[in-house]
């Protein structure tokens with residue numbers, strides 16, 4: 410093994426308890442949705458993963474379908490574990506998910522026990538691990554009884570294939586129902602993963618309250634609105650950016666209203682001696698229900714920039730209200 414993790418990796422990172430569980434997560438976690446697939450450059454993906462761990466990030470988030478091609482982000486992680494990080498497995502919190510389309514036929518998506526168990530078995534093989542730390546149901550299934558889906562999560566934990574379970578993209582009511590079933594089964598819901606950022610506040614309409622009351626941790630995804638809440642698109646659309654390369658972030662997302670808000674927020678961040686990305690992350694971490702912020706990064710430089718959010722996590726009342734004033738036109742649009 411060539412890789413030796415930095416000996417001071419735990420010195421600067423903050424670790425927050427996930428809900429009322431015994432598990433702590435790094436305040437910043439790394440997601441492998443983009444930049445870690447078989448169509449990306451492996452050496453860059455490896456550099457980002459090792460750099461993240463060296464900086465105290467312990468939590469790495471995946472899903473069966475991350476790539477492209479689907480499944481290949483898990484293979485990349487598996488490769489890095491095998492050649493570099495395997496000795497540190499007990500210092501890592503690995504999560505994966507199932508819910509979106511993964512293979513053809515009636516058992517390749519949604520929330521049946523058949524799909525969830527098969528999908529996790531495939532994920533474990535791709536990553537080359539015996540278990541994941543967290544297994545999520547990726548999206549609610551309108552047709553499968555919630556008892557079956559939650560029963561599958563409970564089974565997976567009892568089989569030792571996951572230590573904890575989570576929900577993603579469930580609304581407040583669905584979360585309440587799922588949490589009750591899981592609690593009755595004896596497998597508590599550890600964590601919820603919703604989209605949440607300055608420009609997307611749907612979670613504030615009931616979900617955060619449920620998470621708080623039920624002692625469930627929250628790990629917001631796309632905290633930078635896929636790069637909009639950074640300096641990436643202040644002037645133009647860079648050719649190596651997600652907007653230029655991937656269909657998940659369309660040019661139409663960069664409306665004039667959003668552009669104005671980004672410029673204003675960027676100026677505010679500069680006054681706080683932060684980048685816009687850092688301010689957007691700090692704003693989420695300022696919420697006591699948020700356990701960890703799940704960022705993406707296409708380079709180690711971006712990751713470093715994001716990690717420096719931890720240097721200034723506090724906001725004055727004036728700053729918070731001026732952030733709200735700048736975001737209002739976007740939120741109303």
Ligand SMILES: NC(=O)c1ccc[n+]([C@@H]2O[C@H](COP(=O)([O-])OP(=O)(O)OC[C@H]3O[C@@H](n4cnc5c(N)ncnc54)[C@H](OP(=O)(O)O)[C@@H]3O)[C@@H](O)[C@H]2O)c1
Nearest residue numbers: 440441442630631632633634635636639650651705707714
């Ligand atoms: N549960 C779900 O349904 C779901 C859905 C989506 C995501 N997720 C999870 O959340 C993770 C994060 O999502 P995301 O990638 O959309 O998060 P994000 O942090 O909002 O966006 C990440 C992208 O923003 C740009 N960026 C990051 N830091 C930057 C910086 N400091 N300066 C300039 N640009 C920067 C990069 O884009 P460029 O490529 O342009 O450089 C990067 O790929 C995913 O990997 C996945 O694990 C979960």
